[in-house]
Amino acid sequence: MNKKTMTVLIALTVVCSALFLMTSCAHKEAVTEEVTTPPPSGPTEAELQAAREAEERAEQARREEEERMRQEAMVRQEMEDFESVNIYFDFDKSELTAEARAVLVKKADYLKKNSRYAVRIEGNCDERGTNEYNLALGDRRANAAKDFLASLGVSKDRMTTMSYGEERPLDSRSNEEAWAKNRNDQFVLVK
Amino acid sequence: MLKSKLFSIHRICREMRATLWLGLFLVLLFLLPSQAWCQISIEIDRFSIKKFNIAIPDFTNLNVDETYPELSTALPEVVSHDLDLSGYFTPMDKAAFLETADGTLSPDNRSWSAIGADFLLMARYSVIGRNLEVEARLYDVFSGRQIIGRRFLGKVEIYRALMHRIGNEIMYKVIGRNGMFLTKLAFVSTSTGHKEVYISDYDGYNVEQVTFDESIALFPRWSPSGDKITFYSLRNGDWMLFLTNHTSKKVRTLLDRKGLYSGASWAPDGKRLAFTLSQDKPDIFILDLTRETVERVTSHGGINTSATFSPDGKKIAFVSNRSGSPQIYVRTLESGREERLTFQGNYNQSPSWSSLDRIAFSSYEKGRYNIYTMDSNGRNLKKLTEDQGDSEDPCWSPDGRYIVFSSNRRGEYHLYIMNENGQNQRQITFLKGAQTSPSWVAD
Structure with a gap:
């Protein structure tokens, strides 16, 4: 045997053993996989649909709840x-100002939309004048x-009036700002 | 000039009156009808001449063991306070009194006239058990005559009432008419933080809380006989009119109607009450307590409220804004005729009709309330308060000679009384909070 043939033989041996090692390794991995992973039992199409x-x-429901809460908050x-x-x-004075009328138009709309509510209108006065006169004046203001509101179509049956005269001031000071x-x-x- | 002349007339008059007490009244009766004397007194009052100086030394304690020494000053203080509030007397400063050599005071008129006293009240007292006995003598210093010499008996714990009787006697003998010292007041006070009804003596003493609603109680009004008080309260959430019996302390609902917007005003006979009810707008109604009927009285204009009966019960004065602002009107109940009484100022309220046919009311002008009086036909208008904060809620004394009202002249609202002509304005309530809405009743 010459030197050339020896070299070829060694190379072949190396390649062969390398190939053997590689294949045996691959085989080992496949076996491991087979043992640890259960066989895939995939859900049926019906089950997926239900989920x-x-x-x-x-x-x-969540959206509805949100909407309901939003509605409630709005109400x-x-x-x-x-x-x-x-x-x-x-x-x-007990005459309605233009501003007061504008506010009352909105209130009338609300009352017409929310027919389950009745409204109590409470008339109040500033401290000037006698309590007695102011009770009467508060009554005129409420009426x-x-x-x-009645002229705007709100039924009078849904409205009551009450006068507190000067007895329930929002601002207890004695100046023009408080009186207003x-x-x-x-x-x-x-309800 | 006029002053001194009138005063001398009065001096003569008083001298005559003293003579009367000596028993010569029959002769005098022919010369000078007693009516004329009264008129002289009224004149003096109206022109605001000098008040009578009265000296009231400490009362002499006759108790053997000298118990109740404090009454020696406490008793004369009540009389002194009464006479001051009457507007006819000036109680003199005790420091000016001249003692005799032995350190006592004697009724000897020279020493009293020297210090300018017109009258001298000397008294002695003793207490046996709970019974107080006061022997009082009133002297006319000018003539040296004794005008009153009387024993007064009462319970020691209510000595103020006994002293008020002495004060009344002095008023009767000197001024010629009954004093108001045993009359009573009802009013609203916020002492507890809530508006509650209280009563007191006319001078603001012996305060007693009547309602404990812890809500809003308003417009206490004595019945003319003084045994009941009506008041208006929000105690049940709605305004209602209540009647409390002063003796039994029982409260009952008098009116429970939707739209009830006022207290009640008693007719002088005590059988009818006027109040304000809003069926469509505030109007005056009259409740007949005997027949238990309610009758609508006013209908004209916007607001009609704050009714007060005339002394004969045939008319009411009230407030109406039919002219555009609140003014005082009068209505004859039988005919239904209505007439406007106030034309001065554009905001006149709270009329009170006196037993002497004058109407007091409050007027809002230049940001302030003041009290005016006028005849029941609107004439003879007089302004009684000025530059003293706000003066509101006038109410006449039962005899029509005084007005109790509320004023904030010293900060918070308190009650004051003054003579019918606006003189002698004196604070009578000093309670915590505000005192308003007084009502006055005879004893």
């Missing part, structure tokens, strides 16, 4: 707006709003 639907329903806000916005009067605030009608929704 999707449940998820959709939950999402729908509350509307109620709050209705009750918190007063109308104001000039000194010793002025009631009559105007205290000459008002307030609106309370009643």
Whole structure:
């Protein structure tokens, strides 16, 4: 055997053993895989559909709840707006100002949309004048709003009036600013 | 000039009156009808001449063991305060009194006239058990005559009432008419933080809380007989009119109607009440307590409220804004005729009709309230308060000689009384909070 043939033989041996090692390794891995992984038992198409639907329903409910809360907040806000916005009067007057009329138009819309509510209109006065006269003046102020709302189509059966005269000032100071605030009608929704 | 002349007339008059007490009244009766004397007194009052100086030394304690020494000053203080509030007397400063050599005071007129006293009240007292006995003598210093010499008996714990009787006696003998010292007031006070009804003596003493609603109580009004008080309250959430029996302390609902917007005003006979009810607008209604009927009285204009009966009960004065601002009107109940009484100022309210046929009311002008009086036909208008904060809620004394009202001249609202002509304005309530809406009743 010559030197050339020896070299070829060694190279072949190396390649062969390398190939053997590689194949045996691959075989080993495959065996391991077979042992640890359970055979894939995939869900049926029907099951998948049901899951999707449940998820959709939950999402729908969540959206509805959100919407309901949003609606409720809006209703509350509307109620709050209705009750918190007063109308104001000039000194010793029970005539409605243009501003008061504009506010009452909104209130009439609200009352027409929300027929389950009745409204109590409370007339108030500033501290000037006798309590007795102011009780009467507060009554005139409450009735002025009631009559105007009635003219806008709100049933009189849904409206009651009450005068507190000068007994419930919003601002207890004795100045023009406080007096202007205290000459008002307030609106309370009643179920 | 006029002053001194009138005063001398009065001095003569008083001398005559003293003579009367000596028993010569029959002769005098022919010369000078007693009516004329009264008129002289009224003149003096109206022109605001000098008030009578009265010296009231400490009362002499006759108790053997000298118990109740404090009454020696406490008793004369009540009389002194009464006479000051009457507007006819000036109680003199005790420091000016001249003692005799032995350190006592004697009724000897020279020393009293020297210090300018017109009258001298000397008294002695003793207490046996709970019974107080006061022997009082009133002297006319000018003539040296004794005008009153009387024993007064009462319970020691209510000595103020006993002293008020002495004050009344002095008024009767000197001024010629009954004093108001045993009359009573009802009013609203915010002492507890709530508006509640209180009563007190006319001088603001013996305060008693009547309502405990912790709500809003308004417009207490004595019945003319003084046994009941009506008041208006929000205690049940709605305004209602209540009647409280002063003796039994029982409260009952008098009127519970939607739109009830006022207290009640008693007719002088005590059988009818006027009040304000809003069926469509505030109007005056009359409740007949005997027949238990309610009748609408006014209908004209916008607001009609604050009714007050005439002394004969045939008319009411009230407030109406039918002219555009609140003014005082009068209505004859039988005929239904209505007439406007106030034309001066554009904001006149709270009429009170006196037993002497004058109407007091409050007027808002230049940002202030002042009290005026006028005849029941609107004539003879007089302004009684000025430059003293606000003066409101006038109410006449039962005899029509005084007005109680509320004023904020010293900050918070308190009650004051003054003579019918606006003189002698005196604060009578000093309670915490505000005192307003007084009502005055005879004892």
